[in-house]
Amino acid sequence: GGDEFIVLLRNLQHADDAVLVAEKIRSRLSTPFMIENHTFSISASIGIALYPDHGADAIQLARSADAAMYQAKASGRNAIVLLPHGTGRPDESRHAPPS
Structure with a gap:
């Protein structure tokens, strides 16, 4: 593994809204950054479950x-x-490809 975290979103109108938020998170995490003259980038594998459909x-x-x-x-x-x-x-069919 790696590090995991949970994001809770309330009052979504559509499941695709969760995908849009996940894409924003993935995009921001994948932006390269520098620490002491070393460039780093992070990838994120994101799983989405919705209440009450999935639990x-x-x-x-x-x-x-x-x-x-x-x-x-x-x-x-x-x-x-x-x-x-x-x-x-x-x-x-609901995989969002990396940008």
Whole structure:
């Protein structure tokens, strides 16, 4: 692994809104930065789960998002995967390709 964190978004109108936020996060993290004359960049594999479709509580949602994140990593990393409606399995068609 690596470092993991959770972002909670309230009152989303559409699932695609979560994908847009995830893309902004991924884009910002991938911007190269310098520390003591060394350039670094970070990639992010992001899994998205929505309430109540992918879990009735925080633990179930975290597990669903984790499953989606591992699918993103398996697809080549630096990707976004949104779980399809009503399942715990990632939807291959909802991968956001790296920019």
